[in-house]
Amino acid sequence: MSLKSLDPRVTRLNLPEGEVPPMEEKPELDQFETYEAFHQKKEGAAHTYVGPVHAPNEDVAFLFAKEQYSRRFPCVGLWIVRTENIQVTPYGNDGENVYDMLRIEEPAERTEQPEPYEIFHLKKRGKAHTHAGRIMATSYLGALQEAKQQFGDKGPIVNVWIAKSKDVLQSAEEDKDMWTTIPEKKYREAIAYKVMDKITKYKEENKPTTAQ
Template sequence: MTLKSLDPRVTRLNLPEGEVPPMEEKLELDQFETYEAFHQKKEGAAHTYVGPVHAPNEDVAFLFAKEQYSRRFACVSLWIARTDHIQVTPYANDGEIVYDVLSPEGSAEHSEQPEPYEIFHLKKRGKAHAHAGRVVAISYLEALQEAKKAFGEKGPVVNVWVVKSKDVLQSADDDKDMWTTVPEKKYREAIAYKVMDKITKYKEERKNTPA
């Protein structure tokens, strides 16, 4: 017997009845931790923040994010990061560059060796954070300083998210077929309706119809 849940995403895990996915850490919480999801709409586009999910670990978070944010939207890649692994800067005003108003103070925590960090920019309040690029540093503070050098001149930036690359679960290149819609469910994709083909055909018929 498999576990049945009011949440269809849990049911689709096909877990043995009574089994619950283990938490990554033993925390005194009354619900699962939150993870942040970023998706890439097409090859070459930046990964953009789409929203959070609650999950017991990052693998289940990835599954939930896929179900929640890519079923009805174009998606070729998905990134997941636990919320408490993301460092967030204060907010600047629209039109400003937050790097210019950041205090040099920061966490004393640092690693022995430089490691990669992912940088996400919010260009305007009300929009979504988008991946600006990767820097190499020994701390979050140094990562911000390197990000300022690399990306700080690229227009207004009102907020920055910084996360260690090792803390981001990224879909692999050979996972791209996981978003391929099976033929019997093409109705989920707008492109399957071929609306422009129908509009073009209608225009041609109208043009060839005597007044």
């Protein structure tokens, strides 16, 4: 027996009744962790923050985010980041540049190899954080310093989010066909699904014949 839930996303996981996905790395928590979802509207567009999801791990978070944030709107890709892996700067006011407000000291010389970080900017309160670019650094502080040098003149920037690229679950090139079946993103409208063509064809091929 599969687990039935009031949440159709849980039902579609086909979990054995009485079982739930294990909490990833933190079994002591009594509720799912939060993950942040970033949505790419079209090829070449920057990923934009669309909202959080609660999930037991990042793979299930990706599934939930796909169901919640890509069904009604055009989408060609998703990024998922565990909330705790995002470093956040203080917020400025609209029209201000938070990079100018922050006193970012030069990070001490480090022996670690630089790694990629993703930078997200909030241009105005009430809007959404949008991916500004990727930089190389050896720490979050170093990433903020490098981001200021590369992107600091693109203000106003009200707030900055920073995440290590390795902590971002990104939809791959081979995943793109998961959205092609619903190009118009018409919510719960079967005619928008390519599978409807197969259903129609099946009906035509299996139409009962009139007895002679």
